[in-house]
Structures are given as C-alpha cells and as structure tokens.
Amino acid sequence: MSARAQTGRAVILGGQTGLVGRPLTQTLAAAGYAVLPTTRSQLDPFDADAVARALASFEATHLFNTVAYTAVDAAEDDRDEAYRVNGDLPGRLARVCRDAGTLLVHLSTDFVFDGTANRPYVEDDAVNPQSVYGASKLAGEQAIADSGLTDFQILRTAWLYGPGKKNFVATMLGLAKDREELRVVADQIGSPTYTVDLAGWMAELAGTAARGIFHAVGSGQASWCELAAAAVAAAGLPCRVTPIASAEYPQKAARPPYSVLDNRKLAAAIGRLPRPWDATVREYVYEQMQSSI
Known part of the structure; x- marks a missing residue:
C-alpha cells in the first residue's frame, strides 16, 4: 500500500519553513492530502491544548512533527x-495524538547509535x-x-541536504x-x-498500516569528504577536496564514526528501496545551479 492508496488530512509542524517541513508539505499536497503547514508562531507545538484544537x-x-x-x-x-x-515535545505530541486518534509521524536521528558497529544499523540494534x-x-x-500511543511512525534519518535551508552540501559548494x-x-x-526523497518516503509510509521505528536514508554510504567531493564534482568546480581525520577538525559534540542505517524495513513498507545518495546529490546540485541562473 502506498500514500496514493490512502491519504488524509495532515497538520505539519514546521511545515512552512523547515528543511524537511517544506518539501514534506509539497509532497503531501501532491499525494492528495489536505495539508495545514504551521510555524511555531502560528501554532506553539508545546501548547497541547492548542495542538489538540x-x-x-x-x-x-x-x-507530522518536523520541529x-x-x-x-x-x-x-x-x-x-x-x-x-x-x-519532551514528542511525548506531549504523542499524548495529544493518542487522545485525538491521530497518527503521529516523527523524525529521529542516526546519532542515537555510538558508531561502533561493523555493518549498517537496523532498527532493533542497541542504542x-x-x-x-x-x-x-x-x-x-x-x-x-511511553505515551500509550500505538499509532506512530518514527523515521530515523541522517546527513540531510535539500533546497531552501542551510545544509552541509550547500555550505561546501559555497x-x-x-x-x-x-x-x-x-x-x-x-x-x-x-530531503525531497525523505519527504516522499514519509508521505508513502504514512499511507500504509506500518507502525513503529524505521530507518529512512539515502541508499549507500559515504564519508563527509566523499559527500563534499561528489557535490563539488557535480557543480563542475575546480576546488580540490582533501580528506582529513576528525582530530584535525575538533568539534564539541562527539560524532558516531560509523552510523550507516539499513533501509530494508522502510523499503518493505513502501515497496521500493531509496535512491542511492550520489544520484540525489547530483540532482540537488543541478537544481540549485539552475535556480541560481
């Protein structure tokens, strides 16, 4: 079953301005959903009564929570x-959805893992x-x-890039x-x-009876250096991209050294594997170049 087989009426927190929220709003509308995208100033997501109303x-x-x-x-x-x-916010929203009989779709991250695996992480791996x-x-x-809500979908995603907001690929190109x-x-x-692909998976998954946690990422794997190099090459820029160790670029928060996610559960639910990441980088870069002409 796909989102085309079952649509509905969706409130999208962060739908007007977010890196995921904006393409999600467009994708759901194209799939036949009635959509209400919001910003925090229009609808305070922490105000449970306002969200319920x-x-x-x-x-x-x-x-859909993209906040x-x-x-x-x-x-x-x-x-x-x-x-x-x-x-705290996801728990509040879950309780509202439990009382309203509404499906909650929420985004999580690969950072729940410590990065010590020697294979792509599946949903049931230890966090x-x-x-x-x-x-x-x-x-x-x-x-x-813990909210008592059973009607939920949590999509763990990673390393996002897409139109309309600051992201790693856009920064590297700049x-x-x-x-x-x-x-x-x-x-x-x-x-x-x-993010455009992620929005599509969210829309399709939301039209199915599948529930629980799903890994939702581009197929394949890459280092940050490989991602940057692919973007620079797609843009036709002469800049060299040189690999360095994490120790040469210290950051306050620890990053998992390996956080590749296994997509097979998502693919089984929506009936197709996500596209390879390198194909989507080229598409994103080309579209960004066209929009700047």
Missing part, C-alpha cells in the same frame, strides 16, 4: 533546551548516544513509546566557489539523505 478543527488524520533542536555542538551547552524540544543531541532525540523516541582546496573529515561514515 488544531487537530480537531482541521479534522486531522496525521500529525527539532538540530545544533549538535550547541546542544552540549544548551542541554535543557535540546531536551525540551527533542525529548548508545554519545552526545546531548543524540541522547535528547532518543529521549523523544522513548517518550513516544566555500568551493572561492577556495582552491577544501579539507573535509573522511573518518566519519554515514548515510547522506536528500
């Missing part, structure tokens, strides 16, 4: 806010976050599970235009993910 008045069948605290390094010094947004960001996102997963060399970490391996 919005779900009731819109007759929502789905609540998150994503500043990984800042979270180390801003623990309370990271936990408020990433840990062991190494940063405040990862721990706060795991707390959000657990809050949903730097590559003015530099002869980029030195990029090569000993962290993950799953680059195009």
Whole structure:
C-alpha cells in the first residue's frame, strides 16, 4: 500500500519553513492530502491544548512533527533546551495524538547509535548516544513509546541536504566557489539523505498500516569528504577536496564514526528501496545551479 492508496488530512509542524517541513508539505499536497503547514508562531507545538484544537478543527488524520533542536555542538551547552524540544515535545505530541486518534509521524536521528558497529544499523540494534543531541532525540523516541500511543511512525534519518535551508552540501559548494582546496573529515561514515526523497518516503509510509521505528536514508554510504567531493564534482568546480581525520577538525559534540542505517524495513513498507545518495546529490546540485541562473 502506498500514500496514493490512502491519504488524509495532515497538520505539519514546521511545515512552512523547515528543511524537511517544506518539501514534506509539497509532497503531501501532491499525494492528495489536505495539508495545514504551521510555524511555531502560528501554532506553539508545546501548547497541547492548542495542538489538540488544531487537530480537531482541521479534522486531522496525521500529525507530522518536523520541529527539532538540530545544533549538535550547541546542544552540549544548551542541554535543557535540546531536551525540551527533542525529548519532551514528542511525548506531549504523542499524548495529544493518542487522545485525538491521530497518527503521529516523527523524525529521529542516526546519532542515537555510538558508531561502533561493523555493518549498517537496523532498527532493533542497541542504542548508545554519545552526545546531548543524540541522547535528547532518543529521549523523544522513548517518550513516544511511553505515551500509550500505538499509532506512530518514527523515521530515523541522517546527513540531510535539500533546497531552501542551510545544509552541509550547500555550505561546501559555497566555500568551493572561492577556495582552491577544501579539507573535509573522511573518518566519519554515514548515510547522506536528500530531503525531497525523505519527504516522499514519509508521505508513502504514512499511507500504509506500518507502525513503529524505521530507518529512512539515502541508499549507500559515504564519508563527509566523499559527500563534499561528489557535490563539488557535480557543480563542475575546480576546488580540490582533501580528506582529513576528525582530530584535525575538533568539534564539541562527539560524532558516531560509523552510523550507516539499513533501509530494508522502510523499503518493505513502501515497496521500493531509496535512491542511492550520489544520484540525489547530483540532482540537488543541478537544481540549485539552475535556480541560481
């Protein structure tokens, strides 16, 4: 079953401005959903009564939460806010959805893992976050599970890039235009993910009876250096991309050295494997180049 087989009425928290929320709003509308995208100023996601009223008045069948605290390094010094947004909010939303009979679709992260695996992580693998960001996102997963809501989908995703917002690929391209060399970490391996594709998987998954936790990332794996090099090559820029060790680019928050996610559960639910990450990088770069002409 796909989203074309079953659609509904969706409230999308962060749907007007978010890196995922904006393409998700467009994708759901194209799939036949009635959509109500919001910003925090329009609908305070922490106001449970206001969220409940919005779900009731819109007759929502789905609540998509794309609101998150994503500043990984800042979270180390801003623990309370990271936990408020990433840990407490999902539990509040889950309780609202439980009472309203609404499906909750929520995004989590590869940072719930410690990066010591020797194969792509599956959904049931042991979690062991190494940063405040990862721990706060795991707390959000657990809050949903503890809420009594059974009608939920949690999609763990990673290394996002896409139109409309700051992201790693866009940053690398901006730097590559003015530099002869980029030195990029090569000993962290993950799953680059195009937000337009992620929005499509979310829409399709939400139209199925599948519930629980899903890994939702681009197929394949790459280092940050390989991702940057692929983007620079797609843009036709002469900048060299040189691999470096994480120790040469110290960051406050610990990153998992290997956080590749296994997509097979998602693929079984939506009936297809996600596209390879390198194909989506080229698509994103070409579209960004066309939009700047």
